[in-house]
Amino acid sequence: MALLSRTFMASMLVSFMLVQYFTEAADHQFEMMGVNEALSPQPPTIDCRVACEGRCKLSKRPHLCKRACGSCCHKCSCVPPGTSGNYESCPCYFNLKTPRQTRKCP
Structure with a gap:
């Protein structure tokens, strides 16, 4: 035991x-x-206001463009360069959709 x-x-x-x-x-x-x-290293921060002003400067509806771009920028932390296109540089920005399944970001 x-x-x-x-x-x-x-x-x-x-x-x-x-x-x-x-x-x-x-x-x-x-x-x-x-x-x-x-x-x-930390990912670089982006100034969404400045980036969206550049993106929307040729838009026919700049206030609407800046509002949509700003919300997309805050979610994705990037904005494609230029005033249109170039979505391959920021796929998150390109893939955001509205409830009607249209592209949200200008």
């Missing part, structure tokens, strides 16, 4: 040590991931 009790206690001790080891290893891995993410 004493042998069974000692075996049980030894197995519990080994199990506890393994759990402790793997927990510390996982914590270390998450700390390393946090350090790498902190060192990565």
